[in-house]
Amino acid sequence: MRTSNWMVLVLLVLTITAVAQQSAPATQTAQPAAASEPISAQPAPPLAQAPPTTMDQVVDRFIERENDLIKMLAPRTPVVETYLQNLTQDTTLGPVPKDDRYFLGRMDLSESIDRSDYLKDKDEGMEKHLLGGFTKMFKFQYTPLGFSWMVYADRNDFDRQHYDFRYVRREFLGDVRTLVFDVTPKKDAGRGRFLGRIWVEDQDFNIVRLNGTYTRPSRNSYYFHMDSWRLNLIPGYWVPTYIYSEEGDFTAGAKNKIAFKAQTRMWGYNLKNSTANDELTQIRVDSVKDETPAAQDASPLAAQREWQQQAEDNVLERLERSGLLAPEGDLDKILQTVVNNLQITNNIELPRPVRTRVLITSPLETFSVGNTIVISRGLIDVLPDEASLAAVLAHELAHIVLGHNLGSQYAFNDRMLFSDEATYQNLGFKHIPEEEASADKKAIEMLKNSPYAQKLDTAGLFIKALQTRAPQLTALLQAHLGNNIADQGMVTRLSQLATSAPALDWNKLDQIAALPLGGRVKLNPWDNRVEMVKAQPVAITSARDKMPFEVTPFFPRLTRYGANAPNGGAAPATTASSANAPSTTN
Numbered sequence: 182m183r184t185s186n187w188m189v190l191v192l193l194v195l196t197i198t199a200v201a202q203q204s205a206p207a208t209q210t211a212q213p214a215a216a217s218e219p220i221s222a223q224p225a226p227p228l229a230q231a232p233p234t235t236m237d238q239v240v241d242r243f244i245e246r247e248n249d250l251i252k253m254l255a256p257r258t259p260v261v262e263t264y265l266q267n268l269t270q271d272t273t274l275g276p277v278p279k280d281d282r283y284f285l286g287r288m289d290l291s292e293s294i295d296r297s298d299y300l301k302d303k304d305e306g307m308e309k310h311l312l313g314g315f316t317k318m319f320k321f322q323y324t325p326l327g328f329s330w331m332v333y334a335d336r337n338d339f340d341r342q343h344y345d346f347r348y349v350r351r352e353f354l355g356d357v358r359t360l361v362f363d364v365t366p367k368k369d370a371g372r373g374r375f376l377g378r379i380w381v382e383d384q385d386f387n388i389v390r391l392n393g394t395y396t397r398p399s400r401n402s403y404y405f406h407m408d409s410w411r412l413n414l415i416p417g418y419w420v421p422t423y424i425y426s427e428e429g430d431f432t433a434g435a436k437n438k439i440a441f442k443a444q445t446r447m448w449g450y451n452l453k454n455s456t457a458n459d460e461l462t463q464i465r466v467d468s469v470k471d472e473t474p475a476a477q478d479a480s481p482l483a484a485q486r487e488w489q490q491q492a493e494d495n496v497l498e499r500l501e502r503s504g505l506l507a508p509e510g511d512l513d514k515i516l517q518t519v520v521n522n523l524q525i526t527n528n529i530e531l532p533r534p535v536r537t538r539v540l541i542t543s544p545l546e547t548f549s550v551g552n553t554i555v556i557s558r559g560l561i562d563v564l565p566d567e568a569s570l571a572a573v574l575a576h577e578l579a580h581i582v583l584g585h586n587l588g589s590q591y592a593f594n595d596r597m598l599f600s601d602e603a604t605y606q607n608l609g610f611k612h613i614p615e616e617e618a619s620a621d622k623k624a625i626e627m628l629k630n631s632p633y634a635q636k637l638d639t640a641g642l643f644i645k646a647l648q649t650r651a652p653q654l655t656a657l658l659q660a661h662l663g664n665n666i667a668d669q670g671m672v673t674r675l676s677q678l679a680t681s682a683p684a685l686d687w688n689k690l691d692q693i694a695a696l697p698l699g700g701r702v703k704l705n706p707w708d709n710r711v712e713m714v715k716a717q718p719v720a721i722t723s724a725r726d727k728m729p730f731e732v733t734p735f736f737p738r739l740t741r742y743g744a745n746a747p748n749g750g751a752a753p754a755t756t757a758s759s760a761n762a763p764s765t766t767n
């Protein structure tokens with residue numbers, strides 16, 4: 182049943198693409214590097230209407246726009262990731278993570294909201310408590326669906342029959358002027374209705390932010406509070422992107438039943454859906470000629486390299502199609518600059534240049550396939566500076582230099598035919614412990630010859646900070662494709678760096694060993710492009726401001742699609758030569 186839906190969608194996408202290419206070439210601007218990306222369906226923006234003259238008309242307009250958004254997103258299945266930290270009180274640092282949970286799946290936004298997970302251990306009772314956060318029956322149990330549900334105020338009944346809307350004021354969110362409304366469900370509106378505040382932009386009257394909770398949970402369920410943000414990534418629509426949830430009360434005498442904070446991110450709205458079936462029916466016309474000079478046969482070594490390259494290409498293409506890998510972009514150039522620095526100072530010459538790519542997910546991991554180093558967004562986020570970035574990249578570069586090539590089995594194309602949700606079961610790049618140890622050794626050797634040699638203290642501090650949190654953050658440290666950085670609460674990767682580093686001191690305000698999640702990499706959830714965040718450093722005034730590896734609320738700077746230098750992730754934030762890659766901007 183699902184398969185036929187996917188296929189219908191593919192046809193639809195092709196049809197709309199043709200139209201979009203003819204009628205709206207302007208909407209695809211500012212994406213110079215997008216050549217390899219398939220151009221896909223962009224919904225038509227809303228028709229221009231006369232501006233509303235009363236608040237009642239404004240309400241009608243945003244109700245209409247919300248329903249248009251629900252319709253536009255119905256055929257899409259974005260990737261949705263929820264990362265949650267349960268909290269406990271620490272006398273110095275305040276609420277700190279006690280343990281953590283991680284969910285990753287594809288969300289089906291059609292009839293109701295449904296999701297299928299990438300991770301093996303599925304939550305069995307998921308359907309039972311469709312709407313809520315978790316049940317109280319035996320123990321608190323989070324359901325990933327509960328988080329995904331918060332993309333809309335009300336999927337089915339967002340209207341005047343079920344809600345009262347009260348205008349509050351005007352307010353700027355970033356560059357966007359909004360009208361703020363309080364939303365309350367009518368008396369007999371039933372369970373699970375939204376209660377809170379919405380922000381509506383003042384041009385097309387789309388909802389750009391929702392903040393509140395849902396009312397009247399059933400006996401054994403509970404609704405989270407949420408702060409849900411949308412970005413204007415295509416003309417006329419604001420797409421759900423971030424949801425922050427938080428529960429807990431640490432005031433004296435509070436019952437302190439439950440305390441957690443969680444970030445939910447959605448991306449891959451424009452992913453082409455693909456299943457093994459869809460793959461097999463795809464017809465490819467190959468018109469590319471072999472341009473190899475003269476007629477040369479491959480030597481055995483050349484054939485071996487060709488084979489590895491084929492495996493590398495297959496894997497990268499497949500990961501990108503699953504929505505897990507960002508397309509090549511400017512952030513890769515920053516990472517490659519760091520790798521280059523290591524290579525040049527160590528006189529490392531390889532038959533092919535080393536490339537880097539960004540895995541979009543939060544868990545801290547790296548791996549390499551062929552000559553490509555892959556590093557997760559979450560790991561880039563928490564690294565304190567360029568030297569620590571160099572350290573984690575050096576480990577993978579060492580694998581490449583030492584010829585620890587994994588993944589040549591993926592040169593067989595049958596191994597690429599699996600559903601997106603089965604990616605983690607079908608791909609894996611874990612080295613044996615001996616290769617891990619020799620890669621670490623080689624990495625330290627290379628770092629000592631590099632421009633980062635004098636700055637390895639922060640890299641060591643990073644490992645130390647990771648060690649203090651490793652027992653609690655098992656989900657964040659669970660690698661899904663590469664080797665774990667820590668095992669059973671002990672950091673294994675590059676642990677030698679910690680021995681020469683200074684003592685970790687939370688109260689030393691100028692010592693930044695690790696950053697919170699979400700501080701470095703900005704993702705465009707429509708086309709999955711990533712770029713560096715341009716954030717002003719904020720002064721740290723207490724140990725509690727450091728929040729290493731922690732989840733924090735979202736506060737994206739809202740801009741309109743195509744506003745001046747197109748933002749919303751479309752414009753490159755940094756230039757290729759940028760030397761201010763991750764620096765100590767804190």
Ligand SMILES: [Zn+2]
Binds near residue numbers: 580616617620664
């Ligand atoms: Zn390794």
